Amino acid sequence: MVPWQFGIIMTHPTNAPGIVHLRVRYTEVDRMGYLHHSRFFQYFEIGRIELLRRDGKSYDDLEQAGVLFVVVKAECNFKAPARYDDELTLYTRVAKQTTVRIDHVYELKRGEILLAEGKTTIACIDRAGQLQAIPPDLCAHF
Amino acid sequence: MVPWQFGIIMTHPTNAPGIVHLRVRYTEVDRMGYLHHSRFFQYFEIGRIELLRRDGKSYDDLEQAGVLFVVVKAECNFKAPARYDDELTLYTRVAKQTTVRIDHVYELKRGEILLAEGKTTIACIDRAGQLQAIPPDLCAHF
Amino acid sequence: MVPWQFGIIMTHPTNAPGIVHLRVRYTEVDRMGYLHHSRFFQYFEIGRIELLRRDGKSYDDLEQAGVLFVVVKAECNFKAPARYDDELTLYTRVAKQTTVRIDHVYELKRGEILLAEGKTTIACIDRAGQLQAIPPDLCAHF
Amino acid sequence: MVPWQFGIIMTHPTNAPGIVHLRVRYTEVDRMGYLHHSRFFQYFEIGRIELLRRDGKSYDDLEQAGVLFVVVKAECNFKAPARYDDELTLYTRVAKQTTVRIDHVYELKRGEILLAEGKTTIACIDRAGQLQAIPPDLCAHF
Numbered sequence: 001m002v003p004w005q006f007g008i009i010m011t012h013p014t015n016a017p018g019i020v021h022l023r024v025r026y027t028e029v030d031r032m033g034y035l036h037h038s039r040f041f042q043y044f045e046i047g048r049i050e051l052l053r054r055d056g057k058s059y060d061d062l063e064q065a066g067v068l069f070v071v072v073k074a075e076c077n078f079k080a081p082a083r084y085d086d087e088l089t090l091y092t093r094v095a096k097q098t099t100v101r102i103d104h105v106y107e108l109k110r111g112e113i114l115l116a117e118g119k120t121t122i123a124c125i126d127r128a129g130q131l132q133a134i135p136p137d138l139c140a141h142f
Numbered sequence: 143m144v145p146w147q148f149g150i151i152m153t154h155p156t157n158a159p160g161i162v163h164l165r166v167r168y169t170e171v172d173r174m175g176y177l178h179h180s181r182f183f184q185y186f187e188i189g190r191i192e193l194l195r196r197d198g199k200s201y202d203d204l205e206q207a208g209v210l211f212v213v214v215k216a217e218c219n220f221k222a223p224a225r226y227d228d229e230l231t232l233y234t235r236v237a238k239q240t241t242v243r244i245d246h247v248y249e250l251k252r253g254e255i256l257l258a259e260g261k262t263t264i265a266c267i268d269r270a271g272q273l274q275a276i277p278p279d280l281c282a283h284f
Numbered sequence: 285m286v287p288w289q290f291g292i293i294m295t296h297p298t299n300a301p302g303i304v305h306l307r308v309r310y311t312e313v314d315r316m317g318y319l320h321h322s323r324f325f326q327y328f329e330i331g332r333i334e335l336l337r338r339d340g341k342s343y344d345d346l347e348q349a350g351v352l353f354v355v356v357k358a359e360c361n362f363k364a365p366a367r368y369d370d371e372l373t374l375y376t377r378v379a380k381q382t383t384v385r386i387d388h389v390y391e392l393k394r395g396e397i398l399l400a401e402g403k404t405t406i407a408c409i410d411r412a413g414q415l416q417a418i419p420p421d422l423c424a425h426f
Numbered sequence: 427m428v429p430w431q432f433g434i435i436m437t438h439p440t441n442a443p444g445i446v447h448l449r450v451r452y453t454e455v456d457r458m459g460y461l462h463h464s465r466f467f468q469y470f471e472i473g474r475i476e477l478l479r480r481d482g483k484s485y486d487d488l489e490q491a492g493v494l495f496v497v498v499k500a501e502c503n504f505k506a507p508a509r510y511d512d513e514l515t516l517y518t519r520v521a522k523q524t525t526v527r528i529d530h531v532y533e534l535k536r537g538e539i540l541l542a543e544g545k546t547t548i549a550c551i552d553r554a555g556q557l558q559a560i561p562p563d564l565c566a567h568f
Contacts, residue, residue, distance in 0.1 A: 026329055031452070031456070042178075059369070060368055063174075068174055072219070074218050168475065172313070178311055184451070201452070322468045326464045358502055361499050
């Protein structure tokens, strides 16, 4: 009913995923020819940023204004490899948001094939590295 | 007695952690001056490889022999930031090993300060990408 | 008249540049907020590959067929910094081509502002790392 | 006698090279198994920073104090490939120094084999990105 009384703020009503198209770069694959697992987390970051942009916000502006986000938890299940030059689609959704943290979930696909499912928690900090409340106008948008 | 009847093979009896010293490189930090979260997973990979080397095995040789390992799951809790030029110590342990998978756990520290705790599952595959049994001589060593 | 008798093969008659649009990623900038200088060379590689694709060739296919290219010389003059989230345009041209080598030149711009001028020489090798002639059907296309 | 009247400041009298030992990381090699050419420039950066450290200076401290260096020119001749897990030695020397710029030269070797020769020019800027004179106490040390 009033979930934010527990520090939980409702996410975007529609919660449509952000969609990003990515082509795997040569420098992103390893000697096996696979997209290196660490790169998935870099893709997820792009997904978060583009989700924000879709809703009219710039992460660059936020950071310049002293609203920084750091990743406090990240996980990924790798289902199938991505290879050099593959065209991938990344779906990013907000799963939960509190006054200082946002959980995102990700699906990375090649066509209909699910390559990876990820989840991250980011926390809002100030320039000194201290937790701060997420600005109100971001609450429904991130 | 015969733990592998359940597909579980006992890990190294002593299970002493592998220890790696790393200095954070300039290209590894982001605009906030923090070691980028994706880099922690690259450090963990170094930890796995050095643990193997400590026990007399070369990942390079394994890969040349068609024994490949892929990461099928990775997670990390980030407790405190690492910064450019920080001298870090990475502790890597085998947590569990089956016939085809190995779980590692990691602690990344700056002095006594715990910066991150990670966990990965790697699976043994052949050149065609199919699961294969981990070679017996690796079972007690990885 | 017959320049290839000296080992020089004429490049694409029109020699129109390949054009790639790139947005600077968060993981590509350094602590100063600038696109790291090493990243320019990664962008140039994307420029070469997309120039090839424009002419109907896939670098992935080439490499699978044992036609590999290695960079034997690279240089760049950095004129102005690129920053996180900048939208850049990369212009790639073939400057010279011999039987085994191709020189590319690059201009990286933000709008009308020239950020960097680069030049690379790539050489065609086989899987054993030995020089081999560039396949004829690539001569007019790369 | 007074070389700086031409804007040239004498470099370290002995000009002994800085020496750095590097093991090629798995994430640094490409699908061909070679250290990616862009990574050489990242190694050169490590060489510059360690040369500075050898002479008692910290690049981190400099940057915190508003003394920034940007690369304005970089070039490299690649002679032979480096591969995953190779143990390399990087030799870094100051070739020339003016009031605002420093040229470094690099040799990257595996044992006695020369893999690459590089050269960079860095310029000293302030936080606003404007050229500034290199601090006097760095003149003989970089």
